Amino acid sequence: MASPAEEHPPAVPYGTPNAPRIAVRGEAHLEVDAEIARIGITVSARGTDRRDALTDLTRRNATALDLVKTYGDAVEKLETGAFSITPQLTKRGRGERIRAYHGRVHITAELTDFTALGELTTRLADLDLTHVDGPWWALRPDSPAHRQARQQAVHEAVQRAREYAEALGTTLAALVELADIGAENAQPYGNAHPGAAMMRTMAFEEQDGATGEAPPLDLEPQRQHVYAQVNARFTMAPPEL
Template sequence: MDTNPAPTPYGTPDAPRLAVRGEAHLEADPEIARITITVHARGTDRHDALNDLTRRNTHALDLIKTYGEAVENIETGTFSISPQLTRHGRTERVRAYHGRVHITAELTDFTALGELTTRLADLELTRVEGPWWALRPDSPTHRRARQQAVREAVQRAREYAEALGTSLAALVELADIGAENTPSFAGYGGPAGGMRAAYAGAADHTTEAAPLDLEPQRQHVYATVNARFTMAPPELKGP
């Protein structure tokens, strides 16, 4: 039979417990940038609109791929082609067809980012949004923040114990609560300035637009832990 008493949630006079919180906030340069490109096409004939959309989509993808290793990832998102209806008497007729394709590109070379963004925005019927800056999920910055939060919790606990004239005895619990209380960065940070561009009709390619000067947005990484320790019994003295 187990004769050991169940641990009490708040400790005992012989083993008082101490609960503290450790927090860390680090800043770091972003490691990746994401932009979204929406290619549009429209026409009075469905087949022609689809062919035009295919051509524009291929053109945009080919342009992105010319940047080689500067582009880490390219993904095609939603595709749609839909009729625009207009009322003619008591009936509805198709006035035109509208198509669109969404593309996402992730870049690690921020010098190439400004040039690529400008060239994409200069394409006909193309909309560009972003950039969204981010750290990689496995970035060492996340690990440093977690470790710093733990060290801060231990230091804070030691200071409380020293104020009582005693010392820490053992760690009872360490809880990572960062996932519940940390501002969400969704892996990509917030949009920097909400840059966007859309052009309809024929573009003037006699001169190319100057590349955008995009300044990377510093990333904020937070970590928070709760820690509980036992202390050696303090010798409390009266005033």
């Protein structure tokens, strides 16, 4: 009776003379249009009385939110982040005296209409004590560009393996392994990447006597780079050497 080891011989990691293996890497790099743009909005208020500072902050926050909401379907996501109200102490004197209160609310808006983005950004920056950061351009997690890059990387791996086999005068026999490289290092959605384009931070206040609205910004979306890499192992028919 055969032993378990004889019934199931261990796999040979580097192939055999009758079934040589080829290990290749397939890569793809696509450059595509951005699908979404994200901006950060910081609304501030300052006053000598805590209640007055909170009232001003609430009013300005509502004004900013209402303005963003007027753009309807162009805004895909609107979220309120951190809120703070901080007392500012006097620098002189023995006692701790509060000179003023500073309040801030951080808002994040995500848009898909880049024409509306330029207009909205300008109008937000024209509000009192309102800062605008961004935009950060990105693709959606389910963007077809990701699938296209992965498929292209697989096709390149197969083509490369075929070329090696042809150089030996033989053909591929079977796929043994296909591994996605760097899956554990994938970047979370929503984080700005090193190549993200950041618009200059704006901190405008309405000036006395100013009339009308500032013209909308002409923003050029940054092209997005999509990478995919795979490792593939194939067996091939024994070549005639």
